């Protein structure tokens with residue numbers, strides 16, 4: 113898929129205020145500093161569509177971007193900052209949980225994981241939670257350029273093994289680097305293939 117247009121639509125802290133358009137939506141989420149803004153900018157060919165983090169945890173908003181006038185890319189707040197107060201963490205958790213539970217346009221989440229680090233309990237707990245609520249998701253490993261290709265493979269394998277401790281199958285995953293444009297085409301192709309399937313479904317006549 114070529115991204116021809118990427119427009120910022122709206123930021124919200126309340127799920128009921130999010131756009132009402134009945135179009136497929138894909139949500140990007142991960143720990144603060146994981147490389148989410150850089151990834152979104154890389155995917156959309158923009159320099160600063162998503163704001164790269166100055167002060168992690170300052171803006172906790174659901175950001176909707178319209179892509180090719182066909183689907184929404186949703187930039188969700190990063191989780192797991194040390195600097196955020198307990199009460200604001202709670203508010204954050206609440207509105208993110210509401211988003212995932214109630215947003216019926218959501219087709220899939222992408223959970224971003226920094227490829228350099230060992231599996232972190234906060235990410236694993238979040239993925240378990242998504243699994244329990246049957247919210248489809250894939251993993252996006254970020255910053256692959258920071259490791260040698262062999263080490264990337266070893267880290268992915270060890271991550272997969274960790275996930276197999278509690279699931280029979282591992283979710284889909286993508287290896288990316290925003291610096292080197294790794295994974296861009298594969299990821300966009302994946303989203304495109306889901307969008308195509310959805311539009312075929314939507315166009316089916318009722319008697320077919």
Ligand code: GDP
Pocket residue numbers: 142143144145146147148149150151163164165190254255256257258288289290291292
């Ligand atoms: P966010 O907080 O998840 O939105 O993360 P940012 O996109 O702001 O990135 C956090 C830091 O990681 C910044 O210093 C980025 O330049 C750096 N970064 C993000 N993606 C990559 C990547 O693919 N490769 C490298 N080497 N650095 C990255």
